[in-house]
Amino acid sequence: MSLSNKQMSSILYTIADATSRMIDALDNDGKLKTADARAIRNTMLKNICDVELDDFIQQRRANHKLLMKRGSSTDNNEYIGKNGEITVDMDEKTLRVHDGQTAGGTTLARVSDIPEIASADYVVAWQNPTAENNYTWYRKYKSGWVEQGGLFTPKGTSTGGGTIATIALPIEMSDDKYWWSAKITGSASSGAYLGVTRNSTTSGTSLVLKGWCIVAQEASWHVVGFAAA
Numbered sequence: 001m002s003l004s005n006k007q008m009s010s011i012l013y014t015i016a017d018a019t020s021r022m023i024d025a026l027d028n029d030g031k032l033k034t035a036d037a038r039a040i041r042n043t044m045l046k047n048i049c050d051v052e053l054d055d056f057i058q059q060r061r062a063n064h065k066l067l068m069k070r071g072s073s074t075d076n077n078e079y080i081g082k083n084g085e086i087t088v089d090m091d092e093k094t095l096r097v098h099d100g101q102t103a104g105g106t107t108l109a110r111v112s113d114i115p116e117i118a119s120a121d122y123v124v125a126w127q128n129p130t131a132e133n134n135y136t137w138y139r140k141y142k143s144g145w146v147e148q149g150g151l152f153t154p155k156g157t158s159t160g161g162g163t164i165a166t167i168a169l170p171i172e173m174s175d176d177k178y179w180w181s182a183k184i185t186g187s188a189s190s191g192a193y194l195g196v197t198r199n200s201t202t203s204g205t206s207l208v209l210k211g212w213c214i215v216a217q218e219a220s221w222h223v224v225g226f227a228a229a
Contacts, residue, residue, distance in 0.1 A: 068095075077104040121145070127170060138171050140227055146171045149222040151185065154194060154213045164196055164209045165219075171227050173204040178225030182209055185220045194219055204228055 070088035071079070081087055081098025087105065089096055096105035121143045129135035129150065136150030148171055154164040165182075184194050199208035207223060 079104065081105055125171075136170055140171055144174075144226045144229070145224075146173065146227045147222075147224050149220060151218055151220050154196075154209070154219050161210060162212070163199070164194070164211055164213055165221075167207040167209070167221055169205055169207060169223060173223070174226045174228045175204055176202050178204075178223055180207055180224075181222045182219055185218050 068086055068088050069081075070090050073089050073091040076087055076089045076096050079087060079096075079098075080101065080103050081096070083098065083100035085098040085100075085105075087096045087098065088094075089107070092107070092110075094110050095108045097108065098105035121141050123139050124142050125138075125140040127133065127136065127138050129137040134151055136148070138146060138148035140146050148169060150167070152165045152167055155162070180198060182194065182196050194211070194213050196209040196211035199210045202208045207221065209221075
């Protein structure tokens, strides 16, 4: 490579300038300031290649691209990648995560594969059954649908028609047209029987059970329907 007299003069000037800066650094604290070192590199590269180092680095960064291992669905299905390796399925336009053992790895879902959340019904409020809340539980969904239940001890009656239990519903129902059930829990003892009907006074906030129970023991209740707005 041949250099013109102008280029040679610029290089010699740059070398002289760099030497002068380094001598000044030695005369002071022996350290070349970062700004001075950067200026020397930029000047030398500008004089030799007609581009400053900062511009060269910026251009290199702009052109730098990260490309993952990629191939067709068939290629991916047959490939056993290293643990933690990611490959690209070019046919399905998705990623595969590998564990070092499974051929094809695990395919990640695309946005188009995920159901639209706006149309999905899901639980927005709940209570888990515990001894402290008498094992009362509920699940309320975004649509307003409610499932709730718990335990109660029915009052023993011999003639029937009396109030066996009045249950306060933790979630108020929209009206009294909800579906309900009540039964003895566990193994019933000999002669144990729970015969109940819903009372006409039942509302969206309480379930009043009437009937008769030979042996007063633990029973469960279950209500499903739509909650009050």
